[in-house]
Amino acid sequence: MKDVNKKSGCWRIGCFSFVVVPILIAVSAFFYFRSSYVLPDKFVLSVPIQGNLDEVHSLSSSLPLLSSAEPLSFQDLLFLFDHAAGDKRIGSILLEIGGVHANPAKLTELRYSIEKMKASGKKVVAFLRSAEDSDYLLATACDSIVVEEGGFLMLDGLKAETLFYTKSLNKIGITFQASQWKTYKSGIEPFVRTGASSEYLEQIGELLDDVYDDYLGYASKRRGISRDSLQAVIDNMALLSAKKAVQLGLADGIASSWALNRSLAGKITGREPERGDDVMVSAERYRDSVEPNYNADGRDAIALITLSGPIYRSGGASGMGVAEGFDEKLLQRSLEVALDNRDVKALVLRIDSPGGDALASADMLEMLYFAAKKKPIVVSMSGVAASGGYMAALAGNKIFAEPLTITGSIGVYALKPEISGLVEKTGLQREVVTRGRYADATSLFKPLDKDAYDKFVAASGDVYHDFVSKVATSRKMRWAAADSVAGGRVWSGKRALQAGLIDSLGGLHDAIREAQILGKIDKTKKPRILFYPERKSWMESLAEGDFSGFSRSVTIALKQRLIHELVPEGQSSSITAFYDMLMVSGQLHLIAALPGEVVIR
Incomplete structure (x- = not known):
């Protein structure tokens, strides 16, 4: 009888492992993922802005077993920035801007969102690598612009192109x-x-006039240079090194991504950053924590x-x-x-x-x-x-x-x-072979x-x-x-x-x-x-x-x-x-x- 009870008892080692171990794993996983949503008391919010700025995510664009590497959607950015403006835990915001190919209206709406974050007392820093006009226009809404060491600005203006087949x-x-x-x-x-x-030429010309006027007016005002000076850069230089961009007042500094991150993190901690410091929070982590x-x-x-x-x-x-x-x-x-x-x-x-x-x-x-x-x-x-x-x-x-x-x-x-x-x-x-006059x-x-x-x-x-x-x-x-x-x-x-x-x-x-x-x-x-x-x-x-x-x-x-x-x-x-x-x-x-x-x- 004892042998039977031993074999049928649920507290024997095999049964214990089968029932309790999965529970422990599930609980551990829960607290692990939950901890990723808990944000530090003070941090730098790091936001990448790139690509076409699709209005919303296309969930079916990801393939099974393959990561989509899909950037934040445009609405993700708008709601994230709106919430960040009132979040007292955020000391500064780093916008890593690169390869933005977006409709002008979306750039305008993002600029307003950046300005709202600045108005709430947040310092917003733009980090540019090899930037084009769209990247630069968006960056001018920030408090400061840092160009990657070895990077450049390609400011060559706007064009409209149509293929005829x-x-x-x-x-x-x-x-x-x-x-x-x-x-x-x-x-x-x-x-x-x-x-x-x-x-076609008439209406596309009017659209380009409106966009170009906005570009020159906004960017020159934000950078404290004359509109004519910015247009001269576009018409006469187009390609600028990081050093030249700083000399002309188009940017504020030059740094590597690593150095800039350490600098911003140090301003939060008040000391030299150390391994394990949890002060750089990604946009995805921040979004998941506030949704x-x-x-x-x-x-x-x-x-x-x-x-x-x-x-x-x-x-x-x-x-x-x-x-x-x-x-x-x-x-x-x-x-x-x-x-x-x-x-x-x-x-x-x-x-x-x-x-x-x-x-x-x-x-x-x-x-x-x-x-x-x-x-x-x-x-x-x-x-x-x-x-x-x-x-x-x-x-x-x-x-x-x-x-x-x-x-x-x-x-x-x-x-x-x-x-x-x-x-x-x-x-x-x-x-x-048809039946009916218009069948074919x-x-x-x-x-x-x-x-x-x-x-x-x-x-x-x-x-x-x-x-x-x-x-x-x-x-x-x-x-x-x-x-x-x-x-x-x-x-x-x-x-x-x-x-x-x-x-x-x-x-x-x-x-x-x-x-x-x-x-x-x-x-x-x-x-x-x-x-x-x-x-x-x-x-x-x-x-x-x-x-x-x-x-x-x-x-x-x-x-x-x-x-x-x-x-x-x-x-x-x-x-x-x-x-x-x-x-x-x-x-x-x-x-x-x-x-x-x-x-x-």
Whole structure:
């Protein structure tokens, strides 16, 4: 009996090891990870700012078993800086700026955030390695600029570049028929022209003028030099060594990363830094310690719905593309959850989109109109809210944009490719049997005849007139007045304000404050921010048994990784913008999208 009890007792060594040891490991792991969230009483916050400053993270861009090395998203930075401004534990902030390729409006909004941290008494130091104009412009918002020893500044100004594919495609037998509403809607030009139109040159010139004026004015004022002096550096020198930059007053010091970190850490500890000192806190660690909701008060919440990337139709070609976008179902799910949540008192629609499918954009606007009847909506335009992206903004009770936000482009275009020349060159034979006059009218293998082309153009015109009517109704304009600021014209945020397309200049936090007022949330309290849509990583999809979501995430990630390996970073976005239209669907699409983008490098 004793032997039986010994064998069946749960306190024998084998059973003890099986049950208790995993518990001890789990408890140890819990306290280990929990300790990483506990911050020192005084520290330096180190924040890397680099890359394209994507509005939000694309969780499906990471591949299983491979790290994504994805930088902080733009919204990560905005909320992190806002919280850091009031955090008394932070002695100073180190911004490691490099390789920023961002829309001018995003740089402006980040500058305001940096200035807010400085106003709270924080010392903000910019560390530049081999910096370009965008890096330097952002750095000038800081208290001081330190250039890496051996580094340089490449300050060579701004440019706008467009590739024209017409002749190249014609050589292999591919041509396009186009419908354009109206002359400023220049998205068709790379495929039907061999050079830019006067309308394109006019509006891109105005955008560059606004951006360049802001660059010269802001950077020269912050550095205490004349505007002419900065322009002379750009026009006559362009490439400056770190030493020369300090001599000209463009920077304050030269140091290695190691030396700068030790210097900042020493100012916190009051002594020579030692191994084990926990005074340099990374942005990721800081973000994880202050989330969720950055010390919000009470239960009242604001739903922040981010519409980022190209707009697609649900179930359309987007699933085959290389870039994640936004479709009607994604918006529908976000709105349903936000409207059903009684704690949500108002919505902020954050838009960073060049537009896309015209009909999908119209569907989204109808959903947003419905939501606005239930709860107030405030729109915050980020880097770009154009075409279909601007259409979605029309549902807002109030629309905010940054002075350099690319806005408008109210217009429609359609492209119809045909490959009859390629077919002839390759000797491909084709037999078609149809029932119905237009059954084969939109085939890739032949151009549209006159009757079909007229219908093609008329359909584009109908969509354009509907778009302008929506603008006129929402912005309380006459149709002719709305048409006068439409026609595919692109406006900077400050010009859009003058044209009546937006209500006020401001950033995301301005929109959140306005939503707090419209939602009747106590001004003395900080509302919770609920982020939508909730994006699932490939691991979450797999854990929940969503194998289609897992497959889709991995497919997109593979294509993103491939195209960024093959194509320079600065050119990949222009390729993805036309990927679905040219390489996947082969169908007619009515497009309400910005024809290009303006990025400071």
